[in-house]
Amino acid sequence: MAVVREERADAARNRKAILEAADELFATSDSPGEVSMDDIARAAGVGKGTLFRRFGDRANLIRQVYAVRLAPLREQIQSGPPPLGPDTPPRTRVAAIIDAIAVVKLDNAHLMLALEEGGGPTSGIYGSADYVGVHGLLRDLVATELGVGRAGWVAHVLLATVRADLLRHVTEGEGMSHSALRSSLRDFVDDTLDH
C-alpha cells in the first residue's frame, strides 16, 4: 500500500482560491457559458496551467464547485435527521428531497445552470455520479410506494421536474414565486406517489 502523498501547502491554497473564484464568477455572471477558464484563473490570481493541473478540464471544475455547494444537502440526506435523513417514511422523504433539491437549485441558479449546460459533452447530467446516486435513492424509495416496475421511470420524472433551467424559466420567465413553485412541486410529488 503506497502512502498517499500529502498535497503541498501552495497547491492546497491554490485549489481553494480557484474554487472560490469560480463559485463567485458563476454565481454572479448572467450566463455561465460566458465565464472562461482564463477569467477564473485571473480572478483566482493563478496561472491557467495551475488551474488545469488541478482540475483537468472545465467540466470537472464545474462539478467540483457544484460538489462543494451540494455537500451539506448530501450530508443531510445520508445521515441527517428527518425529513431528509434515512429515518423518515419513504413518501415524506421523497417529497423532502425533491423540495430540498429545488431550494438548492433556486439558491444557486447560475451555478446549476453551468453544471447542466456544460457538465459534460456527451454524458450530460445523467452520467454524473450525483444524478445516479440520487436517482438510485429515489428509485428505491418510490419502489416502496409504487412497486419496482414503475419506480425507475418515476424517479427520473421527479428529477426532471427540478431541472435548473425549468425552475429558472418558471420563476424568472413566468414570474412564479419560489413558494408557489415549491407548493406546486409538493402537490405534484404527492399526486405522483398516489398511484
Added chain:
Amino acid sequence: MAVVREERADAARNRKAILEAADELFATSDSPGEVSMDDIARAAGVGKGTLFRRFGDRANLIRQVYAVRLAPLREQIQSGPPPLGPDTPPRTRVAAIIDAIAVVKLDNAHLMLALEEGGGPTSGIYGSADYVGVHGLLRDLVATELGVGRAGWVAHVLLATVRADLLRHVTEGEGMSHSALRSSLRDFVDDTLDH
C-alpha cells in the same frame, strides 16, 4: 406595401443544400456539439459566408433544421385528424401529443440533442417559439381536466418528461426499449391527469 423580393434561385438552392447537409451531419454524428459550421458548409458544398448569410448563427440553423423535421407533427396537431388534431377529447389528445413528441425525439435523437444543448445561449429551449406554443396548447388542454391553477405547471412537467437527453439516457443508458418507454410515458400522463 413593398413587394417581397423573390429569393434568388442560387440562394434557394444553397439554403436547401445547407439544411440537408446539416440534417445529415447532426443525424449521423455521435455528439452534435462536434459538428462545426465549417463541416456543414463543406458538406453542403458552400462557403462559410453563405451559410452565415442565410442563417445568421449556429443556433438559428439548428432551429431551422429542427423546424423542418417537426413540421409534419405541428401540422397534425394543428389541423390533422384525431388523436392529434383539434377534434379530440382533451385527455386523449394530451396523451397523443406527448407520445408523438417522444416518438419524434426518439427518431431524431441526435438532432434533438443538438437543439436542446445549443439551441440558445441564455434562452435555452424554454424561450423557443416551439416550446411556448406546445406548452400553451397543453396548458389549455390540461386546464379542462385539472383546472387552470395547476395546468401551467403540469404542462411543463409533461414536457420535461420528454426531454431529449432524458429519453436518450433511459433508452441508450438504461437499455429501456422504445415501446416500454412509451408505455411508461402513457401511464404517467394518465396518472397525472387523474387528479
Added chain:
DNA sequence: TGCCAAGCGGACCAGCAGTCCGTATCATGC
C-alpha cells in the same frame, strides 16, 4: 543548508463561431 519532486504560470496551439469584402452570378429592362 542542499536537494529534488511537486507545483507554477503564461506563451503557445488547434479549432471554433462569426465577419468582411473583392468577385461572380442572377434577374431584369431594353
Added chain:
DNA sequence: GCATGATACGGACTGCTGGTCCGCTTGGCA
C-alpha cells in the same frame, strides 16, 4: 441577346476559447 445593378458567393481573416507544454520556482524533508 445584352448591359447593369442588386444580390449572393466563398474563403481568408479575426478574436476568443479550452487545453497543453515546459523552463523556472518553491516547499518539505534529511
